[in-house]
Amino acid sequence: MDWLIPRLLIAAVTALVVGFIGALLAQSPVMGALAGLAAGFGAIAIRDTLRGYRLIEWLRGSLDAPAPRDAGLWGELGYRIERAVRSREQSAERER
Secondary structure, rough: OHHHHHHHHHHHHHHHHHHHHHHHHHHHHHHHHHHHHHHHHHHHHHHHHHHHHHHHHHOOOOOOOOOOOOOHHHHHHHHHHHHHHHHHHHHHHHHH
């Protein structure tokens, strides 16, 4: 669970920075800040979706290649799945 705190901090900092930029650029600071916050969270959601999609594509394949090496949640999930698959393959090989 080492990925949770950095993930939340990155989301908060991104939202605040983009919200601040939106407030500076817009005619209405409140609407600009809200638009900036939405854009910041949208960018984070897109990045997260792309990382998840890469893992799903790896899972749909032959699993011969290493799992995608991402940081945080998706990297940890990919690593653990890959380790379980390799362990099962080794068990099956030993039984043969």
